[in-house]
Amino acid sequence: MKTLVIALQKNDQPISATFELISAAQSLGGDVCTAVLAADAEALAGTLVSRGSGTTLTVSNPALQYFNDEVYAKVIAELIKKHSPDLILAPATFYGKALFGRLAGMTGGAMTSEATGLALEGDSIVVTRPCYGGSVVARVSAKAGGPYFVTVRPKIFPEAKEGSGELVAETVDAACFESGAVVKEVKSESGGTINLSEADVIVAAGRGIRGEENVAMINELAGSLNAAFGASRAIVDAGWTEYKFQVGQTGRTVNPKLYVAVGISGAIQHLVGMRSSQYIVAVNKDKDAPIFNIANYGIVGDLFEVVPALTAKFKAELA
Numbered sequence: 001m002k003t004l005v006i007a008l009q010k011n012d013q014p015i016s017a018t019f020e021l022i023s024a025a026q027s028l029g030g031d032v033c034t035a036v037l038a039a040d041a042e043a044l045a046g047t048l049v050s051r052g053s054g055t056t057l058t059v060s061n062p063a064l065q066y067f068n069d070e071v072y073a074k075v076i077a078e079l080i081k082k083h084s085p086d087l088i089l090a091p092a093t094f095y096g097k098a099l100f101g102r103l104a105g106m107t108g109g110a111m112t113s114e115a116t117g118l119a120l121e122g123d124s125i126v127v128t129r130p131c132y133g134g135s136v137v138a139r140v141s142a143k144a145g146g147p148y149f150v151t152v153r154p155k156i157f158p159e160a161k162e163g164s165g166e167l168v169a170e171t172v173d174a175a176c177f178e179s180g181a182v183v184k185e186v187k188s189e190s191g192g193t194i195n196l197s198e199a200d201v202i203v204a205a206g207r208g209i210r211g212e213e214n215v216a217m218i219n220e221l222a223g224s225l226n227a228a229f230g231a232s233r234a235i236v237d238a239g240w241t242e243y244k245f246q247v248g249q250t251g252r253t254v255n256p257k258l259y260v261a262v263g264i265s266g267a268i269q270h271l272v273g274m275r276s277s278q279y280i281v282a283v284n285k286d287k288d289a290p291i292f293n294i295a296n297y298g299i300v301g302d303l304f305e306v307v308p309a310l311t312a313k314f315k316a317e318l319a
């Protein structure tokens with residue numbers, strides 16, 4: 001059994017989900033390989049090796065500086081041909097999903113997205129994933145022998161902390177680096193310094209906040225907890241905040257340790273994006289709001305009283 005982890009990067013550093021994928025691969029036993037594609041892949045690979053990335057295949061080329069699914073897919077397809085992994089893992093992010101859809105098509109491999117569990121049962125790789133908005137959990141299996149592409153939800157597996165590995169510099173056909181589209185520059189999103197998908201704590205606001213002017217109050221609560229800001233679609237559609245903060249079926253899927261839902265009713269389309277959070281706290285003035293059905297803790301009250309009180313308490317306790 002050989003598992004290949006695709007190490008995606010941001011700002012010349014491996015993203016934290018990469019370390020989670022390494023620990024997922026380790027948990028299956030067998031050989032762990034990691035592919036690092038970058039302008040200078042060796043520079044990036046050092047941290048990975050010290051945290052157990054196993055045989056770490058590096059491909060360096062200026063064309064790999066920014067994510068380009070066409071170029072990345074061609075390079076990874078060559079690595080797969082050469083190293084024959086049974087299972088290939090990437091994070092279930094926009095990039096991971098774009099890449100694996102393309103790769104599965106190119107190689108004829110199977111693909112499963114949004115995995116929340118991985119196991120080896122006999123000679124089958126069994127993936128657990130939520131379906132139908134999380135109301136059922138599917139077990140999808142594929143015989144080892146691959147290639148089997150699986151994107152894994154961030155924040156499910158713990159990060160690999162230590163381990164070993166070796167660097168292997170790979171050369172691939174120069175045609176792999178050619179693409180119809182060239183990414184010349186990537187600009188970071190402004191505002192919201194904590195990435196929603198990677199956040200341990202999220203404070204999310206819904207229509208109950210009444211207007212754009214009250215987003216700042218929710219952001220202050222988020223700041224007191226060192227949390228990321230999230231939003232329901234209702235307030236994105238109303239133009240009170242940006243789409244990048246939207247959680248749910250047509251927004252982001254998040255999986256933090258703590259999700260605080262403020263003035264959010266708990267519509268199914270919102271729940272599918274956050275119901276797997278470890279702890280859910282809801283603040284709502286309606287004691288029958290559906291969000292309370294999945295909340296671990298609920299505060300029935302007016303958010304305009306509850307939120308400032310919580311913010312003051314957290315600032316005092318956590319300062």
Ligand SMILES: Cc1cc2nc3c(=O)[nH]c(=O)nc-3n(C[C@H](O)[C@H](O)[C@H](O)COP(=O)(O)OP(=O)(O)OC[C@H]3O[C@@H](n4cnc5c(N)ncnc54)[C@H](O)[C@@H]3O)c2cc1C
Nearest residue numbers: 206207208232233234248249250251263265269270285303
């Ligand atoms: C195809 C499709 C896709 C969708 N995708 C998404 C998605 O990705 N994400 C998403 O969020 N939604 C999505 N929706 C919309 C979803 O159905 C809901 O309309 C939306 O989630 C409601 O947002 P909300 O909870 O903020 O607003 P509301 O449902 O209006 O709830 C507001 C809540 O605030 C409470 N409240 C009001 N005043 C106060 C107060 N002073 N103090 C405390 N509580 C108060 C109310 O009791 C209420 O429960 C989608 C819908 C469709 C059809």
